[in-house]
Amino acid sequence: MLVWSRPGRIVIWAVFALLFGVLFLAPLAVILLSSLANQWNGVLPSGLTTEHYSDVVQGAAWQAVRASLVTGFLASALALISGTWAALALRIQDATLARVLGVLFFIPSAVPSVSVGLGLLVAFSHPPLLLNGTVAIVMVAHFVLISAFTFGNVSAGLARLSPDFEQVASSLGARPAYRLWHVTLPLLTPYLVAAFGLSFALSMGELGATVMVYPPGWVTLPVSIFSLTDRGDVFAGAALTMVLVAVTLILLLGLERVTGRQTRS
């Protein structure tokens, strides 16, 4: 919507700045200040220090970063493969079946993550599917929670893909596998990268299910942050939160550059 009057534009920008500042910037600013605070008894911290960052780096922070990165990468990759596969498979199914299965894919995203964690704990605590206490159950939990988003992103990309590309490829003699690899997937790349980025970000911030199932030795960043703040070490928790934000941001910016290049080509 175009606003033509100058006062109207000022009002709109003021409302935007207020909402953005209060809802988005203020919480992050408080966490950032906390991570650097020496003491915080008044409105603002009484002194600044980098001591909390030194503490978390010397502590288990890097192991948590590693656990989160590995979990995020593997779960997102798995979700990307299965979500893409599902989206491609549903495209050639009967419309009603595709709609029903599509809805089923989204169910895990509507269930509280704690319930997903609890469900997995119950389901995989007995032979023959004994995953409780292993890293695998963390991967499974993250996969269940993020796969709906990859499926949704890839499905949206496929819906926008003109069937002409694949049909022309077929008419020129390309068999289905060749067509998929050389035409469909390259054309879907921006959507695949976006799906991976979203899944990765979700996985990096996932706590509810992880806290239910994580084994000793595989403590992710959100679990570490939760433990620190639960013990009252708010400043260290804030420092670790900033590490989480920085790592996720760097990875997403990198992916965004890849997506941008793909879109331009």
Add this chain to the structure above:
Amino acid sequence: MSVPAFTGSNVMDVDAAKIRGAGSNVHFDKVSVAYGAHVVLHPLTLDIAPGEILAMIGPSGSGKTTALRAVAGFVRPASGRIRIGATDVTDLPPYERGLGMVVQNYALFPHMRVEDNVAFGLRAQGADKALIAERVKDSLATVGMSGFAERYPRELSGGQQQRVAIARALAVRPRVLLLDEPLSALDAQIRRNMVEEIARLHRDLPGLTILYVTHDQTEALTLADKIAIMRDGRVSSHGPTAELYRRPPNRFTAEFLGRANLLPVTVAESAAGPKGFAKARLGDAVLAGAARGEKPGDKTLLCIRPQHLSLTGDAEHTNRIVGTLKEVHWQGELTHLVLDVDGTPVRVSATRLPLSLPERGSAMPLFFTPGDTSLVPEDVCG
């Protein structure tokens, strides 16, 4: 960015000679297509001879694209068989049919350079590198795009992209080239040029069989050896292009293929022979028209094209009707007149007008030769 023409005939002879291959005939044998209970193509029996361009034209939803997609293998016939050459392709997947296809929006792969687009089909079929390089070079030369091999599709104009799409289809030496509204996305000027260039391409590749689907009668008239006019999922008429235009077998064909004046007449006297002229009455006028076996007393339509009506009579223009001048539209090269003849609007396209044109509402005689007319029955699907 300038759009180079297809290469001239000297260069074309060299490149086209390498591309030239034996085209195959296409045979539709009672092919029908249905989506559930909805029949979109009624049993269609049709032949396209090797090296022939058949244009399928018709309004939206007439079944022309469905027929093309059935040949391509993208819709499965509910009944009937399709043969390309000696091969029954009805049950073959698209990638085993040996076709080339060009679609309205070009569908060039945006992540590949022009040369990779053209090489795509050959690579998909596992051709060796030397052959691919040679075919890419020849195909691009044939469509005048040799200098654009390393560009991406986004760096080309619409006309250039369509040339690359044609080169890509030609590179696999298709048995049949399927063109599905290939010029619809181009603006009018480029479309006119491309029609002429596709005609030139076919002159240089006379063995290439082409099924050309369009809703544009000018493209069909310019390019096609034969035309099939589709209506409501059926072939309304099918025959050599000039013949269909000059002697339309029914009202729909007469009106769809070019503009036609259709005057309701009553046959007064049959033709002497099968290709003779019958005499038909329109009010008080007795007109001679090319007959197709009408008998005295038959009610039929006399078809005369707007450009065949003359404002002045002579020894050849022996048919004469009188109408009331209603409208005059000057369009530069042509002036269109609309007259009322016994309650039927009659259009005249004149390149030159008399010095003194009667005023609107005045009576005005029109003249035409019997050889330019045709007696046309009311709609009968042929």
